Amino acid sequence: MTVGIRRVDPDDDTALLAYAAVVNAVTPEQPTSLDDLRWAGRTYPGGARFLALAEEDGRPVGTASVGRIYMYDASYERYWFGVEVLPDARRRGIGTALWVAASAVARAVGKTGLQTDASEAQADGVAFLLHRGFEVIERSKMVRLDLRGLAPPPVEPPGGVTLTTLAARPDLAAGIHAVALEAYADIPSADEPVAAGTLDEFLDRDVRRSGIPPDAIAIALDDATGEVTGWASLLIAPGSSTLAWHDMTAVRRAWRGRGIATALKRATIAWAIARGLETLETGNDEANAPMRAVNARLGYRPIPDLLTLRGPLAPA
Numbered sequence: 001m002t003v004g005i006r007r008v009d010p011d012d013d014t015a016l017l018a019y020a021a022v023v024n025a026v027t028p029e030q031p032t033s034l035d036d037l038r039w040a041g042r043t044y045p046g047g048a049r050f051l052a053l054a055e056e057d058g059r060p061v062g063t064a065s066v067g068r069i070y071m072y073d074a075s076y077e078r079y080w081f082g083v084e085v086l087p088d089a090r091r092r093g094i095g096t097a098l099w100v101a102a103s104a105v106a107r108a109v110g111k112t113g114l115q116t117d118a119s120e121a122q123a124d125g126v127a128f129l130l131h132r133g134f135e136v137i138e139r140s141k142m143v144r145l146d147l148r149g150l151a152p153p154p155v156e157p158p159g160g161v162t163l164t165t166l167a168a169r170p171d172l173a174a175g176i177h178a179v180a181l182e183a184y185a186d187i188p189s190a191d192e193p194v195a196a197g198t199l200d201e202f203l204d205r206d207v208r209r210s211g212i213p214p215d216a217i218a219i220a221l222d223d224a225t226g227e228v229t230g231w232a233s234l235l236i237a238p239g240s241s242t243l244a245w246h247d248m249t250a251v252r253r254a255w256r257g258r259g260i261a262t263a264l265k266r267a268t269i270a271w272a273i274a275r276g277l278e279t280l281e282t283g284n285d286e287a288n289a290p291m292r293a294v295n296a297r298l299g300y301r302p303i304p305d306l307l308t309l310r311g312p313l314a315p316a
């Protein structure tokens with residue numbers, strides 16, 4: 001058996017489809033699609049993103065992605081690293097070879113380490129990372145809401161607040177960016193602050209993405225001033241017509257504690273039910289007790305934890 005590793009050309013749809021097929025077979029809980037890969041290639045071009053495909057006698061058996069962590073500033077010292085190998089091709093060194101290839105890409109642009117996440121249910125993947133010096137830096141408690149047969153929850157924003165959507169009010173894009181500038185700084189994160197970025201960077205990543213329909217972006221407005229006080233959005237899982245993730249829920253500091261986030265979240269749940277989705281998933285840091293309590297009340301139930309890990313580059 002001969003294994004070869006090659007770079008996936010971001011314009012080569014056949015290679016992108018082969019890449020997506022491996023990822024979706026190995027990590028169906030974090031699927032990708034041609035559309036999503038094209039979005040990422042467009043938004044993070046060049047060395048900021050590198051996809052690799054491992055082929056055994058011409059059959060795609062493994063994949064790796066390495067590149068900028070979209071939620072952090074571009075200068076952050078680590079690159080993102082994803083690695084997947086089909087179960088029947090494991091324990092032959094393919095994963096290690098992909099880690100070596102990914103490390104070379106990161107090293108070439110001056111990065112000093114890698115970061116990734118893995119579902120706790122991926123026992124092989126977590127063991128592989130721990131054996132290579134990766135450490136768990138964060139544990140997200142993931143939950144799932146089964147929408148099948150669920151009645152749309154009542155959306156009751158507090159007095160003086162009106163809900164709308166970005167589809168109805170596209171002029172509010174800059175207003176949600178202003179909320180992000182304030183709220184992202186407050187997202188508990190494993191020591192590296194999450195960066196909202198410039199208006200364009202923010203819109204490219206969190207708004208102008210095919211999996212984020214503008215009518216699935218719920219926006220809260222202060223009736224008195226017309227100011228955006230918060231927003232909540234859904235990201236439809238790439239390639240899926242039944243699963244979406246809560247992408248972001250953010251409320252300006254001065255408006256917190258009044259039920260705006262709950263109303264926004266309910267609006268997105270109602271949207272998902274009307275759209276015929278079957279499942280919503282979301283995750284929160286272990287320590288985020290208030291958000292987890294809200295989710296439990298809304299009917300979300302635990303699924304395996306998502307681990308965030310940091311680790312070294314493979315030796316050169």
Ligand SMILES: CC(C)(COP(=O)(O)OP(=O)(O)OC[C@H]1O[C@@H](n2cnc3c(N)ncnc32)[C@H](O)[C@@H]1OP(=O)(O)O)[C@@H](O)C(=O)NCCC(=O)NCCS
Binds near residue numbers: 096118
């Ligand atoms: C992580 C993953 C990519 C590893 O792929 P892999 O091809 O099995 O990786 P390797 O073969 O290089 O290494 C796996 C183990 O097999 C061992 N191995 C390698 N060649 C071997 C051989 N010829 N015979 C026996 N064992 C071998 C390695 O030493 C390693 O064991 P270790 O971790 O104790 O050192 C794979 O398990 C996977 O796809 N998991 C699910 C996705 C995931 O969770 N990814 C991580 C987060 S992004």
